[in-house]
Amino acid sequence: MVNVVPDNGAKHGPQEMEQFLPGDGTKYKIQPRKSDAEQALANNDFDPFAMRDNEHPTTDRETLTHLLKASLGTGILGMPIAFMYSGLVMGIISTIITAIVCTHCSYVLVKCGHKLYYRTRRTKMTFAEIAETAFQRGPKWCRPFAPVAKFSILFGLFLTYFGTCSVYTVIVAKNFEQVLEHWLKFDIDSRVLIAILLIPLIIIAWVPNLKYLAPVSMIANVFMGLGLLLTFYYLVQDLPSIADRELFTFGTLPNFFSITIFAMEAIGVVMPLENNMKTPKNFLGICGVLSQGMSGVTLIYMLLGFLGYLRYGDATHDSITLNLPTEEWPAQAVKILIGLAVYCTFGLQFYVCLEIGWDAIKEKCTKRPIFVNYVLRTVLVTAAVVLAISVPTIGPFMGLIGAFCFSILGLIFPVFIEIIVHWDTGFGAGNWIIWKNIIITLCGIFALVFGTQSAIKDIMATYGPAPTPATIPVPSTA
Numbered sequence: 003m004v005n006v007v008p009d010n011g012a013k014h015g016p017q018e019m020e021q022f023l024p025g026d027g028t029k030y031k032i033q034p035r036k037s038d039a040e041q042a043l044a045n046n047d048f049d050p051f052a053m054r055d056n057e058h059p060t061t062d063r064e065t066l067t068h069l070l071k072a073s074l075g076t077g078i079l080g081m082p083i084a085f086m087y088s089g090l091v092m093g094i095i096s097t098i099i100t101a102i103v104c105t106h107c108s109y110v111l112v113k114c115g116h117k118l119y120y121r122t123r124r125t126k127m128t129f130a131e132i133a134e135t136a137f138q139r140g141p142k143w144c145r146p147f148a149p150v151a152k153f154s155i156l157f158g159l160f161l162t163y164f165g166t167c168s169v170y171t172v173i174v175a176k177n178f179e180q181v182l183e184h185w186l187k188f189d190i191d192s193r194v195l196i197a198i199l200l201i202p203l204i205i206i207a208w209v210p211n212l213k214y215l216a217p218v219s220m221i222a223n224v225f226m227g228l229g230l231l232l233t234f235y236y237l238v239q240d241l242p243s244i245a246d247r248e249l250f251t252f253g254t255l256p257n258f259f260s261i262t263i264f265a266m267e268a269i270g271v272v273m274p275l276e277n278n279m280k281t282p283k284n285f286l287g288i289c290g291v292l293s294q295g296m297s298g299v300t301l302i303y304m305l306l307g308f309l310g311y312l313r314y315g316d317a318t319h320d321s322i323t324l325n326l327p328t329e330e331w332p333a334q335a336v337k338i339l340i341g342l343a344v345y346c347t348f349g350l351q352f353y354v355c356l357e358i359g360w361d362a363i364k365e366k367c368t369k370r371p372i373f374v375n376y377v378l379r380t381v382l383v384t385a386a387v388v389l390a391i392s393v394p395t396i397g398p399f400m401g402l403i404g405a406f407c408f409s410i411l412g413l414i415f416p417v418f419i420e421i422i423v424h425w426d427t428g429f430g431a432g433n434w435i436i437w438k439n440i441i442i443t444l445c446g447i448f449a450l451v452f453g454t455q456s457a458i459k460d461i462m463a464t465y466g467p468a469p470t471p472a473t474i475p476v477p478s479t480a
Contacts, residue, residue, distance in 0.1 A: 050119035051282050054126060058213035059280035062291055068212060068275055069268070069295035071219040071347055074226055074302065076173055076340070077265025079321040081303050082310025084265075086318045088258040089251040090244060090311065094304055096255070100262045101300040103445055105292065107416040108272045112286055114416075114423045115273065126277040128357070129269070129411075130155040133419055140422035155411060156358050159270045162407040163354040164386060165399070170344050170351060171196055171203065171390040177341030181334050193391050199345075200387045206349045207356075207383045208376060212278045215349050222346030229339035230306065232332050233322060237309040247312055256452035263449045264404045266299065269412040270354045355382055398460035405453030413446030 060068070085093035115132045119125060122135060130152045137148035175195035182190055209215045272292075276285045285291045310322045319325050323340065326333035359378055367374040393399070417439035421429075429435040 048120065048123055050116075050123075050125040054282070056278055056280070058211045058278075060213050060216060060275070060278045061280055062284050064213070064216035065275050065279050065285065066291050066295050067216055067219045067223060068271065068350060069291060070298065071222050071226075071350055072268040072271045072275075073266060073295065073299040074223070075265065075347065076170075076321075076344060077261070078230075078303060078306060079323055079340075080261050080265060081307030082314065082318045082322045082325075083320055084258045084261040085307040085311035086316065087251060087254040087261075089248040090308060091249040092251060092255070093258065093307055093311070096258055097262060097300060097304045097307065100259065101266060101296055101303075103442060104263065104266045104269075104412065105296040107413055107442065108269060108292060108296075109286060110420045111269065111272060111416040112276055112292070114419050115276070116282075116286075117423055127273070128277070128361070129159065129273045130358075132273070133415065136419045136422045141425050144422060151415075155415065158407040158411050160355055160358045162403055162411075163270055163351050164382070165389075165403055166351050167348060167355065167383075167386040168389045170348050171199055171387055172394055174199060174341045174345050174348075175390075175394075177337040177344075180328065181337050184328055184334065192394050196387060196390050196394065200384065202345065203348055203387060204380055204383050206345070207352050207379045209349050212274065212350075212353065215353070218346050218349055222343045225339045225343035225346065229336045229343060230302070232336045232339070233306070233326070234309065235332060236326055237306075237313045237322075239313075241309075241312055242315070244312065247315060256448070257456060259449055260405065260453040260456045262303070263412075264401075264408050264453060266296075266303070267408045267412040269408070269416070271350065274353060274357060352379075352383070352386075395464050398457060398464045401457035401460055402454060405450060405457050409446045409450035409453060413449065414443055417442045 081097075088096050111129065111132065114136065115127050118127060118132060118135050118139075121139065127135065133155050134148045134152035137144050137151050172192070175192050179190050179192050179195055182195075206218065209218060275291075276282050279285060279291075287293065306322070310325075311318055314322075314325050317325070323333075323336055326336060328334065356379060359382060360375060363374070363378070364371060420435065421439055424435060
């Protein structure tokens with residue numbers, strides 16, 4: 003496409019093409035079409051990043067801290083068994099591919115948001131608002147679906163992250179329960195520990211914004227880092243030969259992707275982090291916050307997965323901490339540190355739910371908005387804790403919800419939004435954007451099908467009839 007601008011006799015550079023349009027004989031210049039940012043700045047001097055008004059903006063380092071904490075969740079502890087499903091070499095290759103796909107989808111979402119900032123003269127948007135605006139300004143056939151797209155994203159994000167908050171409550175309680183039972187020598191009801199966590203969770207949920215939550219995420223990263231270091235301490239002892247492990251396994255490769263995608267995916271926190279940045283342009287780019295964070299996360303995932311499977315082989319458990327000797331104090335420290343890290347992460351996961359809930363009611367709460375906001379925080383945390391007390395085995399159900407929501411929200415929706423945003427400007431040489439997004443969509447469908455299948459098996463194993471003693475497999479001593 004081109005911009006056609008009248009030429010009133012002004013001199014111009016030799017690179018500009020000229021022609022006479024039929025009709026009035028007026029002389030025109032034909033120039034390459036400018037980007038949305040260039041046109042907006044040339045016409046109205048509108049810079050959404052300079053005009054963004056954040057009362058408590060986060061720095062690049064604080065945003066990186068949040069991103070690391072969002073991606074380094076408890077899912078990382080399942081990487082050794084993921085490598086058991088893929089083999090050592092295939093695991094490294096597949097982890098890199100998964101990281102590239104997940105990072106690219108996050109990049110696409112933020113990039114489309116930046117384009118829409120200029121087109122709509124807005125300074126920030128949520129994930130759901132980007133989808134709604136893209137549909138509204140897209141081709142005629144997709145405009146009626148704008149409200150559906152917005153509601154689907156809001157509902158999926160709220161359901162996923164509210165359930166995650168409830169699961170995190172169970173994880174914290176379970177980690178402390180194992181250590182307490184070892185020292186106190188009697189069984190403790192996990193529901194009691196979950197109920198005790200209500201007040202501490204409300205306190206962390208009352209942290210007013212991401213700026214003040216950054217130190218909490220930093221503490222969580224320290225706890226998780228110490229826990230992983232102690233885990234590596236066990237993994238590097240008495241390592242067998244690589245020849246004793248499978249290098250390539252294809253039959254169970256879908257299980258690898260179902261674990262890794264949902265462990266790495268953090269699409270729900272991407273736009274909240276970008277919206278709160280002091281320098282949002284620094285979120286993207288080869289050396290941007292997103293690339294830095296996901297590169298570090300990928301390396302840690304590969305290292306833990308490789309060493310965990312190499313150390314324990316077919317005896318690797320769903321969570322690598324289950325392979326650690328409970329009677330030794332370093333293993334107990336791992337459980338305590340990871341429990342504390344998950345507790346500190348609760349605030350970041352909760353922020354997604356809070357943002358969705360508050361946006362839905364803030365227009366009706368103009369008299370005492372701060373008071374209502376904190377009431378909403380308290381109610382949401384209490385509801386998450388009550389759900390955890392009612393169903394302490396909620397984890398397998400969240401695996402099903404995560405398989406459904408993260409594959410659609412994290413992989414399929416961003417590339418579909420990119421197609422709509424580029425509908426009028428083209429899809430690149432050879433329509434490469436279309437072909438690239440078709441491949442990613444197939445990956446999303448792949449993750450949806452096999453992730454759902456794996457989650458259903460976990461639910462059946464949790465709530466189905468207990469196996470008889472004769473059918474209980476004896477783990478190997480590798």
